Amino acid sequence: MAKAPPITNRIRELREAHDGMSQSALAEAIGVTRQTVIAIELGKYSPSLESAFRIARVFDTDIEAVFGWESPPRRT
């Protein structure tokens, strides 16, 4: 099985906060298929930087409000 990338996202939560936007509507807005939105939400696929920005724009927020990096904090 492909290893899930350590990228977290709040897409589902943001969709629900935006009048329950459907996965299909989000897919159409960012130019991918619904299956790709599902894969991103489930953490099975890390979107390109371009798609990540498009998603943030749809929700009128910053990219870091949508995606996070799940890893131990870096040692300094």
Place this chain on the structure above:
Amino acid sequence: MSMLTAFRNTPFREKTAWVMAAILIAGAVFYFQMVAGASEAIGRTAPPVVGFVIAYVVVIVIASVIAMTALGATSPREAEAPADERERQVADRAAHWAGYVLAVLLLGALWHYSVNQDGHMLFHLGFLSLMVGQIAEYIFQIYLFRRGV
């Protein structure tokens, strides 16, 4: 959920991979049954018949076109849409892995020839390698669509 319903709900690109894999597997089984039958009849490896190979390729192409047209008719929007970034990544990775399968099988065919000096078998194994390499590509696509890139 019945298998038919499950297939109907399958995303278009995965559906095409299933159909193409099924067509190629059926074609490969048919081809090698013919070769095995002919070889048994003459008591040694049957020589390749170029006309049969060409007919096989034409039938596979026609079957694929018919199947793709039928699938496209059931989901016209998905069929016309270009592959998105994830689908392109799935296709690239599947082709990459299938390349290894093809290489290993071809090396096996060459090794078989070096041991047995059977040129007819080399042809059939080379052809089989091409078929299995292509089938593997569709199977890898299905795997990656389902399990993630």
